[in-house]
Amino acid sequence: MGFLDPTLCVPLVKIHPDVRAFALVPSPSLRHFPRMTGPRYTKLAESLPATVPFVGPEAQERAMGHPFAARIGANENIFGPSPKAIEAMQKAAGDIWMYGDPESFDLRHALAAHHDIAPENLVVGEGIDALLGYLVRLLICNDDAVVTSEGAYPTFNYHVAGFGGTLHKVPYRDDAEDLAALLTKASEVDAKLVYFANPDNPMGSWCAGEDIVAQLDNIPDGCLLLLDEAYVELAPDGTAPVIDINDPRVIRMRTFSKAYGMAGARVGYAIGETQNIRAFEKIRNHFGMNRAAQAGALAALQDASWLSETCSKVEASRQHITEVAAKHGLIALPSATNFVAIDCGKDGTYAKAILDGLVARGIFARMPFVAPQNRCIRVSCAPEAEITxxxxxxxxxxxxLA
Structure with missing residues (x-):
């Protein structure tokens, strides 16, 4: 049979209804397919809402019809990445026709040397968000119990729901995640996984590493403590706990999105006991790491002076934001991150009104989701022009609002 004129396809199917493959543009009467009623989604997928943990600033800009004047709401490092990282990514762009190294060999070995651990104790992934998804997939299904803080990082909750876990939430204590209470709840519900961020998002609070170490023996049998350390490079000395890399009760995650200024490159990594790390090989996307991103992260890791300079800029910006808040009768909470939570002094409704006022004036910011932390708005550290x-x-x- 020769090629068919597309203009004849609909009439042809009407004459010969079994020749369905030739119907490029089916007529309205043929848009009901009795042999196919739709994909057979899992019961879990059907039960989930179609949600996005964070609505991106781009979506808001499209809705407004114009860009923000200051993008200081997504915890991005507006001071940017090392020029050496940019150069490395530009050079790698010429080889982008090749897949990225599925083992992230160079970056993984450099990170291992940086942390004085074996490469087998480390896995690289597409940002902490992807690694969280992989870890939850490895551990959680069928109503398995997971413990987190009420109002903590919602992307973690998103992954737990997506794999059928049951979340048990513990309130913040004094605007900080309460590790002791999290582990107590884990014992009560026989949790398989506990999420604890240090420093914390969205409040910017932190605890000393030695306080985390003091709680390790309270981790229930069969439970894994996940330490999200996305902001730890920006925190005071002593924030990162000293934990034996071979302790199977703990897994830690870090990123190049914050202090290193490479959020758009999506590079994160997990460190932990060898068998815990090896388990990722069963389910991770082995070709998920962008080739240019790997090169950029490696160059960023090697530029210690740029990291130090960035941390100094973030510290100065935190102080600037604190002064701006005080000028307007608000209180900036202490922060060990590249953002500051500003206490607006009332409730979530009032804070949301302030946030709406900022957005209407071209300032992209965000706020915590859950009371009483939602009395705050949250703004990213940035150069002086944005804070002005x-x-x-x-x-x-x-x-x-006065």
Whole structure:
């Protein structure tokens, strides 16, 4: 049979209904397919809402019809990556026709040397978000119990729901995650996984590493403590706990998205006991790591002076934000991250009104989701020009609410 004129396809199917493959544009009467009623989704997938943990600033810009004047809401490092990282990614762009190294060999070995551990104790992945998904997939299904803090990082909750786990949440204590209470709840519900971020998002709070070490023996049998250390390079000395890399009760995750300024490259890594790390090989996307991103992360890791300079800029910006908040009668909470939570002094409704006022004036910011932390708004550290825009917009927003 020769090629068919596409304009004849619909009439042909009407004449010969078994020749369905030739119907490029089926007529309305043929849009019901009795042999196919739709994909057979799992019961779990059918039970889940179609949600996005964070609505991106781009979506808000499209809705507004114009860009933000200051993008200081997504915990991005606005000071940017090392110029050496940019150069490395630019050079790698010429080889982008090749898949990235599925073992991330060079980056993984450099990170292992950086942390004085064996390469077998480390796995690289597409940001902490992807690694969280892999870890949950390895451990959680069929109503398995998972413990986290009420109002903590929602992407972790998203993965737990996606694999059928049951979340048990513990309130913050004094605007900080309460590890002792999390582990107590884990014992009560026979949890397989506990999530604890240090420093914390969305509040910016942190605890000393030695306080985490003091709680390790309270981890229940058969439970894994996940330490999300995305912001630890920006925190005071002593924030990172000293834990034996071969302790099978703990797995730690870090990223190049925050202090290293490479959020768009999606590079994260997990470190832990060898068998825990090896388990990722069963389910991870082995070709998920972008080739240019690997090169950029390796160059960023080797540029210690840029990291130190960035940390100094973040510290200065935290102070600037604190001064802006105080100028307008608000209180900036202490932070060990590249963002600051600003206590607006009332409730979530009032904080949301301030946030709406900022957004209306071109300032992209966010706020915690859960009371009482939702009395705050959260802004990213940034160069002086962006914080000056925040200062003006915040004053105008508050004046509108007076």
């Amino acid at each position: 825009l925040l200062d003006k917009a915040l004053g105008d927003a508050l004046e509108d």
